[in-house]
Amino acid sequence: MSVQKREVLPVKNSNDVVLARQKVRQLAVELRFSLVDQTKLVTAASELARNALDHGKGGSMTVEVIVNGARSGLKMVFEDQGPGIANIEDALKDGFTTGNGMGLGLGGSKRLVNDFSIETEVGKGTRITAVRWK
C-alpha cells in the first residue's frame, strides 16, 4: 500500500471543521469518487472532526490518498489529546452521548466508510482512522 498524497490540517475551532470538510471534498473529487461517496466521506469527516474538537479538546486531521494494488482510497486520521473514550462500545451506540448531541456521529461515520478503527486511552487521547475505497 502506498501513500500518494498526505495533508495535515488543524482542528482547533469550528472554522477548522469547515476547512477539514472542504479538504476532504476536494480530494474526494480529485479521486473521482461518486457524488454519493463524496457526500459520505465529507459527512464522516465533519462528524469526526467535530468530535475531536468538542470531545477531544481539539486536535488534527491527516488525510491521505492511498493506493493498494488496483484500488485507491481516501484515508482520514483524526487525532486529539483529549480525555479519551472510556467505553468504545457505548460510544458507538446510536443515541449515546456525553454531551448534548444526538449521539449518532461516531456510529454513523463508521457506517459511512469501509474501514474504521478507534485507538483511545483514557486521559491520553483518541485516534480514529476511517478509510473509504473506490
Next chain:
Amino acid sequence: MNDLAEIISQNEDRLRTEWIRTMSSSVERADLISKAEMNEQCGSILKEIVEGVKTSGPENLSGAGWNGTRELLSSISASRARQGFSPTDVATFVLSLKQPLFVLIRDKMGKSPDQLFETVWSSTRLLDSLALITTEAYTATREELIMRQQQELLELSTPVVKLWDGILALPIIGTLDSARTQVVMESLLQAVVATNSRYAIIDITGVPTVDTLVAQHLLKTITAARLMGAECIISGVRPQIAQTIVHLGINLEDVITKAKLSDAFGLALQRSGRAVVKTAAAAAANPLSGLFGKREE
C-alpha cells in the same frame, strides 16, 4: 522631564500649524477631515500631552496623567477607522508631530548636546507609543466593523419569503452552524407570527453537508415552529444527502421532506385547502404550451 511640557505649551500655536502642515503632505486622505476639525483635534492632543508629561512623565504612559491623551487618541482613531483612513494614515497622524517638535527642541537645547539628545530620545519614544495607541484603537474599531458586517451578512443570508397567504419559505444557503441556526430560527419564528403562517418550507438545497449537528439544528427549528403553530416542510433533500442521513441514523420520520421546493409548495397549498388549476385563458394566452405537452409531471 518638564522641559518637554514647557517646550510644547510655550509654542503650541506654532507646533500645531507645523504639525498639520507636515501631516497634510504625508496623509493620503487628508481631505476626509475639515481644517477646523483638524485644528481643534491637534490643539486638544497637544494640551493633553502637556498634561501627561507634567503629571506622569513621558515614560509612564499607563500613568493616570495620560488618561486624557489615551482616550482622545483612541476616539480620534476610532472615528478615522470608520471614515476610511488607512492604518498608515492614522499612525502618521501622531508621527508627523516628530519633526516640528524636534525642531523646537533643537532651537531650545541646541547648545547642550546631552540634554538635546535626551529630550529628543524621550520624545521619540513617547510619540512612538502614542502611535501604537492609535493603531490599536484603529484595529479594534475595524474588528468591530467586521464583526458587525458578519452579523448583518448572517441576517441577509437567511431571508424568509412569503410564497402565499400562510405559506413561508426559508432557503438556507451555506453551512448551518450554531450561530446561523439561531438567526434562522429567530427570523423564521418572527415571520411565522408576523404573517400568521401555518406552513413553513425550509429549503436546504444550498446546504452542502447535512451532518448530525445540522440535523439537530433543523429539528430544533422545526420543533420551535411547531410550538408557534406552524408546520415545517423540508425541501431540497438531494439523493446523496438522503442516503447519508439514513446511514447516520438520523430519524426524520416526524418531518415532512420533499425533493423539490415546488413539491413542498404544492403540498402546503393542498394542506391549506387550495389547489392550482390551469385556466383556459392561460392556455389561450400561450398557444405554444400545447406543443410541448405537460412537461412538469
